[in-house]
Amino acid sequence: MSIEDREDEDGEAGINPQRIISAVRRRWRIAAGIACSTTLIALTIALLIPNRYEASTTIQLDPRKKNVANLEGVVSDLNVDTAAIESEAEVIRSRQILLKVIDRLDLRNDPEFHRAGFIERLVLPLSSSETKTGIGEHATEAADPVVPRRDEFATAFARNLKVERVRNTLLLEIQFTAADPDKAALIANTIADVYIHQQLAAKSEISETATNMLDGRLDALRKKVSDAETRVEAYKAEQNIFASEGQILSEKELARLMEQTVEARNRSAEMRARFERAKELRSSGRSTSAIADVLESHTVRLLKDKLADASRRRAELATRYGERHPEMVKVRAELGDAERQLEGEIASLISNLENEYAEAAAREAELLAGLEGKKREEANRRAANVRLNELEREAETSRQIYQVLLARYKQNAATQSLQLPDARIVEFADTPTQPAAPKRKQIVILAAAGGLALGLALILALEFATSGIGRPEEAEGLLALEHISSLPRFDYANDEPDDPLRATRLMIAAPSSGFAEAIRSLRREIDVRQIEPGPRIILIAASLPGEGASVVASNLAHYYAQTGNRVLLVDADLRRSNLTRQLAGRRSAGLAEALAGAVPPEHAILRDQLTNLHFLPATGGGPVASGHAELLASAAMPRVLGRLKGQFDTIIIDGPPLLPVIDTRVIADYADQIVFVMAWRRTPKQLARKAMKLLSVNADRIAGVVVNQVAADVLADDNGFELVSDKSDLEPGLAA
Structure with a gap:
């Protein structure tokens, strides 16, 4: 698949379980910290919440006929079906029942049920101050404690009540929650008792109403019968109609x-x-x-x-x-x-x-x-x-x-006095011994689970929020190139972390480190991809500055030199010359002077006595006579490289960044192999694609992509073992 085709795909589609697991393993401390914090907060809150006790009374709706009296048509028995049971549950929850319970137990004087809320506790002192200073209509009256109205009190009281049907039965369970266990049991039993008495009162009221209606109707009918009989007798007398024995x-x-x-x-x-x-x-x-x-x-x-x-x-x-x-x-x-x-x-x-x-x-x-x-x-x-x-x-x-x-x-x-209720209490509420709330164990467990979930979400957000790649192997799908190596990052134990000389000579300073081992692996991948035997030019390119291309080029060149090859490291970044400043020190000429014809290229080459590495600086320290791109694109460039190629087995060129300048694209035309370097989680995917498009004309020479500055734990996940480092010199961490 070409790099153009890759541009149409979503760069974030590389989410996979392996990447998630790797992110969790690298950032588990975030999730653990959040989970511990939420658990501690939840535990503190749970311990501060006062205990609440729940008592339960069970009543049975009785649909059986009561034969004490036949009142059918006046007071019918309860027709028990789902709708009727739900209706009775609502009756128990009704304001009328609750107010009767409140009045019977004198609960309006119970501080538990009319304790002022947070807003009321703020307003009450203001009201009291107005009373004391004589402000307001009732300034002369003593300040009474805030007592809610009956309807407000009933609403607050109802929050502690729960009435549920026992599944597929005629049983209703009345549950009441209070701070005192004895009070919870008393209120639950009282609610059931008031409900049953309310049933009896309702039946008696209906029966009494029916009796009064019948009484009035009987008076009217009695007069009507008397008038009808009088008319009959009067008519018989008028018509002389008499009867004897019927x-x-x-x-x-x-x-x-x-x-x-x-x-x-x-x-x-x-x-x-x-x-x-x-x-x-x-x-x-x-x-x-x-x-x-x-x-x-x-x-x-x-x-x-x-x-x-x-x-x-x-x-x-x-x-x-x-x-x-x-x-x-x-x-x-x-x-x-x-x-x-x-x-x-x-x-x-x-x-x-x-x-x-x-x-x-x-x-x-x-x-x-x-x-x-x-x-x-x-x-x-x-x-x-x-x-x-x-x-x-x-x-x-x-x-x-x-x-x-x-x-x-x-x-x-x-x-009328023989009414029987349609419900009976089958189980009275006992005083609860264990609090029903707060459920501290569940609160802590849920808080821990929630904190852990929040931590994992944060880990995933951090993992996928970056515009760079999350796992090294994603580079293959992103750039349609082979991923040939991943280089770890390090902190320095004995020197300053930003020591540039140490960074370019890690192969010498820490030969047993994971970074050195990755450089060795990179060389092998480059060698096996060499198309033609003989001397070759290897270009190390990157999209942007700071991706570590110079460090990769320098350490790769040092490794080639250690193995006895005649190796030339060329700093082709005529604009910034970072590698030259780090390795050359004093110099009289460089690549720019050789291309300008001021000196032969052999006179500008420096040699490392320790590793036998040859280095061609970018410049001799003076100003470049003509433009950088013009020098690199001049006829002198292939002539100089060809001359040097006859003297060395391997020439490794550290090219300038691809996107800011055109220089690397010019050098790519003379390279036998190109190695593309991108920084882990730093190089934006879109810019990496754009840089690869610039090299598309030389795509057949690209050996692969190297992911640099990868976290050691990510490499450990990929390789299945911890990276080896020289503890005397290096510690894993910051980018080299």
Whole structure:
């Protein structure tokens, strides 16, 4: 991937677990310090907070029917469902219940529940001073302690109360918190007791209200029933409607009259039939005996028996005597006398039948006339009875309603004092032995965890807030180059930390240090990337000043010289000449004079007797005749380098910074290998990318990137072991 493609990626995307772990290992003291501080503060606060005790009372909502009295429709039992249970919990938390508890226990005089708050404690002295100085409307009155109003007190009191449903049960748990454990238990039990009594009071109030409503309704219905019955009786009297044993009197008379008429008709018909039969027999000349058979009379039967006896005796005497015999005469006389008596009796009976028939006919006519009149009266009565029935129905309806409400009234009045609550206490609150708050252990644990989290967040913020790279290997992804080495930073134990000579000769001063070992590793990486064998020019380049490119070039050159190579270190920074000031001391000529043709390049080279390192300073100390870039870009530059290349195995050039000046880009055209140096966490990623773009035309010669001034603990994380340092001379820390 090219450096141009890398510019489109977010430079902070290199966050990974390994980098986070490394940051924590390097900065763990920050997290530990913050965690210890927050823990100590939390512990102090927790110890200063007074203890609070929580007591719990459990009540059960009882949905079972109570059969003490049937009050259904007046006071119904509690319908227990989720909404009802939550509603009862809110009732317990209601201001009405709490105020009753406060009044019963006289808690308004308890300092725990009306202790002045922070603002009140500030305002109270001002109010007192006004009272003492006579300022204000009530200046003459004594200053009373601040006592909150009932609603404010109830609100403050409610903060200590918690009512919760025990999951999937009909139980409600009343929890109250107070500074005194006995007080907490007393208040929790009192709240439950007041709630149950409130239920009873509510039921009694509803029942009493229903009784009063029924009483008023009964009075109205009683008058209505009385008025309806009065109208019924008045109408009966007006219409002459009377009843006997549940039956109207006119109906009885009509029925009795009809019965009498039927009987009279039957009697008249019977008399008429007997009279006409007897009259017919008599007119037809039938014998007296035949007529007597029709007439049903005891006298007639006796006379018939007498006549029959006389006839029988005459027949008997006729066989013995003649007609003139006295017995025969006597018998004939008796027979004639009997016939006359029978004839007379029959005539009398026929006359009586005629009279009886006439009387029966008259009676029938009389009854028929009376029946017709009574029927007319009954028709009129039935018409009136329609209105009577309507009045009686109204009266009966009013009477039934009155009876129902009267029964309900009697029942409600009788059972008004037998109310049972829909809840009961199943567990009273005991005096708590352990405080419920503050939870000191949890506070300390949470404070420690919070402090640790804050410390870790601060570590990560510090780690990722820098514009530079956090881990050396990030340079590969940032610049699309191989990361060939990471160089640690050091403090000096015996010399001044800013000793420039010591920094450029660390390979000599501390050959056993981690920095020296990193230089050795860097040389190997450069050597294996050498494309063509033979003498070569290695350019050490960096984006900005202060990234340690001169230190890297000097120590790398010293190491090459230690191994017996003919090595030339060239300070090509004609503007700043830092390496020249650190290594050359007195000099009469340098690279600038050699390029200008003032001296041969061999005459400007200095040699270190100890390491056999050859050094070409930037200048001889005088002013440069022409521009720096022009000298480096002149035809003399390749000629000088070519001449020197024939005399040395390795030429290491310390180039000026890439971004401020163009000099290094000119030198890069003559280099066989280029090593790019960037400072750990200091070189901005965007500037590093920009510097690499400037070297893009010589990208094939770039051996890789070196991350300089890396913290020792970061390198230890990467390498898995601690860096070795020469304790007599160096200590890990500040950048070389």
